[in-house]
Amino acid sequence: MTSFLHTTIQSACKTLSAEIKGIQDLIEALKKDSYLSTMFINAVNLLDNNKGRVILTGIGKSGHIAKKIQSTLASTGTPSFFVHPAEAAHGDLGMIQPGDIIIAISASGETEELSHIVAHTKRFDIKIIGITSNINSTLAKNATIPLVVPKSNEACPLGLAPTTSAIIQLAIGDALAVALLEKRNFTASDFGLYHPGGRLGSRLKIIRDLMHVKEEIPLGSENMPIHEAIMEMTRKALGCIGITTKDGSLIGLITDGDLRRTIDKDIRTLTAKDIMNRNPLIVDQDLLAAEALHLMNNRNHPVTCLFIVDKNRIPIGVIHIHDLLRAGIA
Missing domain, CATH: 3.10.580.10 (CBS-domain)
Incomplete structure (x- = not known):
């Protein structure tokens, strides 16, 4: 039993170390990669000046990450919602209007289901921020602002399950939301307006x-x-x-x-x-x-x-x- 627990904890620590390295790689890239840092600043400015909504999209694990980023943006004063790319091809494209901004997430940048959304942005001149780790991908090439994050080794020993890559996507999304929050001087009182219920709502009452x-x-x-x-x-x-x-x-x-x-x-x-x-x-x-x-x-x-x-x-x-x-x- 002791040996099993020791091996299990070792596995957990190895996973966390791999994901920490992914975050560290992202930090270093933002500091040293002038292209990524410039695109990040442009993305924050684009979102800050936006008069429409922000639509998050992605499929699979990237879709789950997109939903979380959407929730963070909404709770910090940015009107936003999630559109499933498969549903978009069957009518939900009507939810996306000129003046909106799309944040599309795909590690490979070649997610087939995103093609209809990308085409929609071209048709109606809708700005798109693409989060991907492949600078030569379809998403990166068609994004108004491509955020090309480092491609780090997955924590999964098979190198297949999105683990480190998902953490990096989430981190860059959180970084966007917080940078936008600070740029807008969003206060705790403002935050309380979007969290009126529960324990957090009580703490944020004025x-x-x-x-x-x-x-x-x-x-x-x-x-x-x-x-x-x-x-x-x-x-x-x-x-x-x-x-x-x-x-x-x-x-x-x-x-x-x-x-x-x-x-x-x-x-x-x-x-x-x-x-x-x-x-x-x-x-x-x-x-x-x-x-x-x-x-x-x-x-x-x-x-x-x-x-x-x-x-x-x-x-x-x-x-x-x-x-x-x-x-x-x-």
Whole structure:
């Protein structure tokens, strides 16, 4: 059993090493091959300036890789979908319109099923990015932008099953998607728009989606007697009250903790300005909810509520730590 496990782990490590070498070959090619690097930059610029959709296509293992790249592009703000090349020849070519861009993937560049799609691009002057390892292939010669990746040894000991070649295809696709994401300054908030569900969706929610607004915001003036401040805090039930100037800008904050610290004083003689925190923690409405929770849990100065203000420090919302926990931000 030990010998079997040892041999099996050796096989696994050999496979991973072969695939790592394939990625390393791709990195070196992007650094040293001026043709590949130029074509890569052109591909990113073409996708960035595109007003239509991006259509991914490929068959077999390349088709599976194409579907994954399509999913990555869609989730990062690029309208895209997958077209099966065999189905394209039976009507699905109608899904591809002038103004779209095609990313076609084929290791050999001679996949017969892609011929109808290539012909369609010529007929309607549709741009095509071809990902292949054969610079002399039909796909490379007919692509608007050929991305000719290194041809590395397959991890499969028979040299037949697409393994390393599939990893390289996936890697160049991910590299395109991330370079495009960075070129467009795509933010975590933008990413959250395309991932509203599940655990990831919770982490990517932003403050403005969760904050209390308008009449729900507890507010008072700096000259407000403390007992009136307590009544406002009780009505809004958020454990805090924002103190504002006559023009409405936030200048302070009173919390339940501030009230407890005045228990040995005569609150009948106190006003809001006597006990308020004059340097309250304020945030922007586009802050990620997860970041807000991190700010609240600061070990030196933990807080239970945050005020959200505009550029003039006018309160536009307030959020309590319980709002974040109920939304699954933890």
